[in-house]
Amino acid sequence: xxxxxxxxxxxxxxxxxxxxxxxxxxxxxxxxxxxxxxxxxxxxxxxxxxxxxxxxxxxxxxxxxxxxxxxxxxxxxxxxxxxxxxxxxxxxxxxxxxxxxxxxxxxxxxxxxxxxxxxxxxxxxxxxxxxxxxxxxxxxxxxxxxxxxxxxxxxxxxxxxxxxxxxxxxxxxxxxxxxxxxxxxxxxxxxxxxxxxxxxxxxxxxxxxxxxxxxxxxxxxxxxxxxxxxxxxxxxxxxxxxxxxxxxxxxxxxxxxxxxxxx
Amino acid sequence: xxxxxxxxxxxxxxxxxxxxxxxxxxxxxxxxxxxxxxxxxxxxxxxxxxxxxxxxxxxxxxxxxxxxxxxxxxxxxxxxxxxxxxxxxxxxxxxxxxxxxxxxxxxxxxxxxxxxxxxxxxxxxxxxxxxxxxxxxxxxxxxxxxxxxxxxxxxxxxxxxxxxxxxxxxxxxxxxxxxxxxxxxxxxxxxxxxxxxxxxxxxxxxxxxxxxxxxxxxxxxxxxxxxxxxxxxxxxxxxxxxxxxxxxxxxxxxxxxxxxxxxxxxxxxxxxxxxxxxxxxxxxxxxxxxxxxxxxxxxxxxxxxx
Ligand SMILES: Cc1cc2nc3c(=O)[nH]c(=O)nc-3n(C[C@H](O)[C@H](O)[C@H](O)COP(=O)(O)OP(=O)(O)OC[C@H]3O[C@@H](n4cnc5c(N)ncnc54)[C@H](O)[C@@H]3O)c2cc1C
Ligand SMILES: Cc1cc2nc3c(=O)[nH]c(=O)nc-3n(C[C@H](O)[C@H](O)[C@H](O)COP(=O)(O)O)c2cc1C
Numbered sequence: 203x204x205x206x207x208x209x210x211x212x213x214x215x216x217x218x219x220x221x222x223x224x225x226x227x228x229x230x231x232x233x234x235x236x237x238x239x240x241x242x243x244x245x246x247x248x249x250x251x252x253x254x255x256x257x258x259x260x261x262x263x264x265x266x267x268x269x270x271x272x273x274x275x276x277x278x279x280x281x282x283x284x285x286x287x288x289x290x291x292x293x294x295x296x297x298x299x300x301x302x303x304x305x306x307x308x309x310x311x312x313x314x315x316x317x318x319x320x321x322x323x324x325x326x327x328x329x330x331x332x333x334x335x336x337x338x339x340x341x342x343x344x345x346x347x348x349x350x351x352x353x354x355x356x357x358x359x360x361x362x363x364x365x366x367x368x369x370x371x372x373x374x375x376x377x378x379x380x381x382x383x384x385x386x387x388x389x390x391x392x393x394x395x396x397x398x399x400x401x402x403x404x405x406x407x408x409x410x411x412x413x414x415x416x417x418x419x420x421x422x423x424x425x426x427x428x429x430x431x432x433x434x435x436x437x438x439x440x441x442x443x444x445x446x447x448x449x450x451x452x453x454x455x456x457x458x459x460x461x462x463x464x465x
Numbered sequence: 466x467x468x469x470x471x472x473x474x475x476x477x478x479x480x481x482x483x484x485x486x487x488x489x490x491x492x493x494x495x496x497x498x499x500x501x502x503x504x505x506x507x508x509x510x511x512x513x514x515x516x517x518x519x520x521x522x523x524x525x526x527x528x529x530x531x532x533x534x535x536x537x538x539x540x541x542x543x544x545x546x547x548x549x550x551x552x553x554x555x556x557x558x559x560x561x562x563x564x565x566x567x568x569x570x571x572x573x574x575x576x577x578x579x580x581x582x583x584x585x586x587x588x589x590x591x592x593x594x595x596x597x598x599x600x601x602x603x604x605x606x607x608x609x610x611x612x613x614x615x616x617x618x619x620x621x622x623x624x625x626x627x628x629x630x631x632x633x634x635x636x637x638x639x640x641x642x643x644x645x646x647x648x649x650x651x652x653x654x655x656x657x658x659x660x661x662x663x664x665x666x667x668x669x670x671x672x673x674x675x676x677x678x679x680x681x682x683x684x685x686x687x688x689x690x691x692x693x694x695x696x697x698x699x700x701x702x703x704x705x706x707x708x709x710x711x712x713x714x715x716x717x718x719x720x721x722x723x724x725x726x727x728x729x730x731x732x733x734x735x736x737x738x739x740x741x742x743x744x745x746x747x748x749x750x751x752x753x754x755x756x757x758x759x760x761x762x763x764x765x766x767x768x769x770x771x
Contacts, residue, residue, distance in 0.1 A: 203497040203498060204497070204498075205498055205737070205739065244736065244737075249530055249683070249684045249712055250529060250530055251527060252527065252530065252531060252532060252683045252684065252732055252733070252735075252736055253527050253532060253735060253736060254735075254736055291737075293498070417522060417523075418522070418523050418524070418525040418526060419525065420525050420527075420532060420534070420732070420735040421734075421735040421738075423494065423495060423498070423738070424490060424494045425488065425489060425490040425494050425495065425734065425735070425738070426487075426488070426525065426534070426536070426735050427487075427510075427519060427524070427536045427539045428524045428525035428534060428536060429522075429524075429525070430519070430521075430522045430524060430539075431522065432521075432522075440515070441515035441516050441517070441542065442516055442518055443516035443517065443518060443539065443540065443541050443542065443545075444518075445518070446518045447518055447519065447521075447522070447539075
């Protein structure tokens with residue numbers, strides 16, 4: 203965990219409302235970050251927006267770290283106005299990471315919306331290591347996709363409106379992979395409804411995996427106690443701490459399949 | 466170098482920059498990101514008799530110049546606190562004040578008794594009678610002068626250490642509660658805890674906080690906090706600790722002029738956990754530039770028009 207002033211080297215729009223930001227942060231970049239971990243970015247140097255924005259690391263190359271973000275509100279829109287050459291304060295790397303499953307199993311990466319960045323990084327690493335794997339990416343419409351379908355590389359796209367790739371959610375694609383492949387292991391990151399559906403599918407087919415989740419957080423390093431998610435099998439104790447709820451920033455953002463309760 | 470030390474009750478603190486309860490964990494979490502020995506004191510998360518899971522999510526939302534939280538006093542409970550934290554504090558070069566919460570007078574007393582019975586280097590206790598996010602206890606104590614007096618009286622008998630009552634701004638006249646605490650033997654009061662607030666998502670038409678209402682904090686509440694501190698300092702003999710939206714030296718100076726003997730940094734820690742250390746550093750510079758020999762000479766020195 204390091205606080206560092208980063209130099210923006212590029213910040214550009216890569217699809218509808220989606221931006222990729224590249225920052226030179228040598229200390230954080232060489233801190234052995236892993237896919238699944240995130241950073242906290244200080245977007246607003248006035249105090250109108252007092253909190254930092256949590257963003258998953260989408261990749262690290264040499265001394266550069268990249269994130270991919272969706273412009274949805276005040277801070278992310280303001281982030282999109284930053285230019286190369288400007289500096290920005292970053293705290294990272296934060297949280298835990300995906301662990302690469304044991305030999306033999308075939309990773310299936312399932313991404314929904316801005317759940318893609320950490321999985322894109324995992325995909326790069328698996329590709330480099332020549333590990334056969336699948337990547338399934340879901341979005342609302344085709345304009346939000348910036349990765350191309352590639353059957354040879356096992357990359358599949360879906361859209362809610364059918365404008366690109368397969369019409370519908372990622373689940374039918376995941377099921378068809380399950381049908382024709384033995385011994386798969388799932389890595390998923392995306393909106394809660396998608397994670398819930400992925401977890402149900404994994405249960406049904408008795409498949410293991412890991413899910414990366416999000417929650418509102420004020421700090422990102424365990425002091426605000428704000429970013430809780432519900433655990434599925436908590437022991438019913440009259441008085442407990444951290445049995446019913448888990449902190450996304452410290453116990454996550456990556457959890458084992460079956461660990462969390464959605465809804 | 467200017468003298469930054471302040472005295473509260475019989476305790477000397479090396480400077481008036483403290484971190485506020487619930488915004489700096491137990492003081493052990495962020496050692497990678499700051500040097501806590503620079504701080505005058507840290508105040509722990511509220512400790513209760515039993516551990517607490519806290520409220521269901523969502524617990525946090527950002528607002529203009531602030532945030533609303535409804536954590537619900539999630540904490541490890543007094544036993545684990547004693548086992549894990551008190552030994553760690555032996556190595557701290559900064560004072561530790563333990564914040565206590567409870568749902569009955571008995572529970573506050575029990576927690577204080579249990580901690581006070583263990584040998585440790587803690588400086589004292591801050592009593593949270595102002596948490597807006599729990600059904601039982603919390604703010605119910607802080608809005609009544611009678612219960613404040615009754616609770617303070619009981620706690621006073623249990624310890625020689627500092628007792629600081631943390632007051633709620635969600636009252637008609639904060640000085641009435643402050644006076645009750647003073648008369649019952651409190652060494653100091655701190656103000657303010659968060660203000661009851663609400664945030665709604667106009668798109669989903671949902672409340673952004675599970676418990677509907679939460680506690681508003683951050684720069685947005687600073688003017689309210691300054692008024693509370695000024696009113697308290699003008700009507701009490703005991704020291705007032707100022708809290709609310711402090712992010713930089715001008716805020717520290719303003720709270721001091723309003724009458725605060727020390728200040729606590731809250732929400733700003735989430736953005737920069739090193740902010741307290743930086744402010745102490747800046748305070749040294751400020752005193753040098755303004756040729757101030759002892760910073761406590763500024764306490765309560767605001768010029769008002771009437
Ligand atoms: C661990 C973690 C990793 C993340 N990684 C990424 C990433 O790689 N790319 C990316 O684009 N976003 C990511 N996010 C979400 C991102 O932090 C928020 O989208 C951003 O902070 C919104 O700020 P804003 O001011 O633009 O939006 P606001 O104005 O605050 O909100 C706009 C809308 O977004 C919703 N929203 C805001 N924050 C969150 C949140 N944390 N979770 C869910 N909904 C939210 C609000 O309900 C509101 O409807 C991540 C969040 C977490 C906790
Ligand atoms: C997330 C959060 C948790 C808090 N938890 C506690 C607590 O456990 N006990 C307490 O006395 N005050 C608690 N507070 C209140 C702060 O100590 C402080 O009084 C308040 O936030 C105002 O200061 P600020 O504007 O600098 O944040 C909490 C505040 C926040 C934002």
